[in-house]
Amino acid sequence: MATVAPKNAVMERVWSMARKGQKRIVLPETEDERTLQAAEMIEKANLGRVILLGKEDEVRRKAKEAGANIDNIPVIDPEKYEKFEEYAQKLLEIRKGKIASIDDARNLLKNYLYFGVTMVKLDDADGMVAGAVNTSADVERPAFQIIKTAPGISIASAYFAMIVPDCPYGEKGFFLYADSGGHPNPTAEELADIAITTCMTMKNIFGVEEPRAAMLSYSTKGSASHPIVDKVIEATKIANKKRPDLLIDGELQGDAALVPEIGRKKAPGSPVAGRANILIFPDLNAGNIAYKLTERLAKAEAYGPLLQGLDKPVNDLSRGCKATDIVNVAAIVAVKAMVPYGKRD
Numbered sequence: 001m002a003t004v005a006p007k008n009a010v011m012e013r014v015w016s017m018a019r020k021g022q023k024r025i026v027l028p029e030t031e032d033e034r035t036l037q038a039a040e041m042i043e044k045a046n047l048g049r050v051i052l053l054g055k056e057d058e059v060r061r062k063a064k065e066a067g068a069n070i071d072n073i074p075v076i077d078p079e080k081y082e083k084f085e086e087y088a089q090k091l092l093e094i095r096k097g098k099i100a101s102i103d104d105a106r107n108l109l110k111n112y113l114y115f116g117v118t119m120v121k122l123d124d125a126d127g128m129v130a131g132a133v134n135t136s137a138d139v140e141r142p143a144f145q146i147i148k149t150a151p152g153i154s155i156a157s158a159y160f161a162m163i164v165p166d167c168p169y170g171e172k173g174f175f176l177y178a179d180s181g182g183h184p185n186p187t188a189e190e191l192a193d194i195a196i197t198t199c200m201t202m203k204n205i206f207g208v209e210e211p212r213a214a215m216l217s218y219s220t221k222g223s224a225s226h227p228i229v230d231k232v233i234e235a236t237k238i239a240n241k242k243r244p245d246l247l248i249d250g251e252l253q254g255d256a257a258l259v260p261e262i263g264r265k266k267a268p269g270s271p272v273a274g275r276a277n278i279l280i281f282p283d284l285n286a287g288n289i290a291y292k293l294t295e296r297l298a299k300a301e302a303y304g305p306l307l308q309g310l311d312k313p314v315n316d317l318s319r320g321c322k323a324t325d326i327v328n329v330a331a332i333v334a335v336k337a338m339v340p341y342g343k344r345d
């Protein structure tokens, strides 16, 4: 089994916090070899206590085939779980008006993603990580429907923690990209909220004292004009009005956001240009394309999509993820479960 270690100082802190918290992390996608290998790595690295979902014999056989030692990890078979009926009743209450009968609730719980999210909702687990097999929409939907947004947060969104090797920009090559996996086409108001939430995430989950968010566009400070640029300008104004204490600036192009000399030239006086550690994309096309290009062309680590704005932690994955990505995403979910309510994002 490959060993895994945190890739930079920010992730070292995340790992060390996760070790202290010993949170219960449910991994529902036990048909996937990477998930089983990650389960062993999470336990070996002492990042938390894993709970696997599935038919026990099958899961243990599959783990052997994958070369993963999961002997000390519990496997819960949802349909045989002693709280299955209790969960069905609770789900019926939570989804009142959306699902018609107890049978509908039972059927939903046979889907391991719904079962895992319900475990988190009802405090039988502290966080869930899935998405190595299922699409992001299928992972996010139960989280949005059952866990819902935290009080005072208008929408959930999804960011990536990016570690770019040999990169002097951002936080020594560490960045948050948002929204790169959740909300397809945010309004200006929603884009402002995504920027604010990501700043809080940078501070509270990753311990970076000065989040600096660039509102990205193909224009810098009026160099081009178009309604799609106007949305970014409007979002920047809203974010600045809502949270004047945060460093959020735009509209900025990618080079002006990252490179000090270019930032000074294109956006003189900007508190963010040339030093952004958070990149906020105008829509999900841009955000998702950008993270995948950074991951593949710059050989960056890409952890996520990490959901923010939810009342409890659920993190998604790309179907193209590595087992080690699952380990890091699990460590982040564990830290999220430790940050006091209301301070999370």
Ligand SMILES: CC(C)(COP(=O)(O)OP(=O)(O)OC[C@H]1O[C@@H](n2cnc3c(N)ncnc32)[C@H](O)[C@@H]1OP(=O)(O)O)[C@@H](O)C(=O)NCCC(=O)NCCS
Binding pocket: 098, 136, 137, 138, 140, 141, 144, 145, 149, 154, 155, 156, 157, 180, 181, 182, 183, 184, 288, 305
């Ligand atoms: C996640 C996603 C499936 C949810 O939206 P949807 O399919 O429109 O589903 P619904 O409209 O049925 O919404 C389901 C619930 O989630 C809620 N919801 C949808 N988007 C939300 C958001 N951004 N934040 C919070 N809640 C949200 C809805 O209000 C609804 O709640 P309700 O059932 O209690 O009324 C959709 O936003 C999506 O496909 N996102 C893109 C994911 C993706 O493909 N990413 C790219 C790869 S990473």
Ligand SMILES: CC(=O)OP(=O)(O)O
Binding pocket: 131, 134, 135, 136, 180, 181, 288, 304, 305, 317, 318, 319, 320
């Ligand atoms: C985040 C993402 O793009 O997920 P996938 O690669 O699974 O579509």
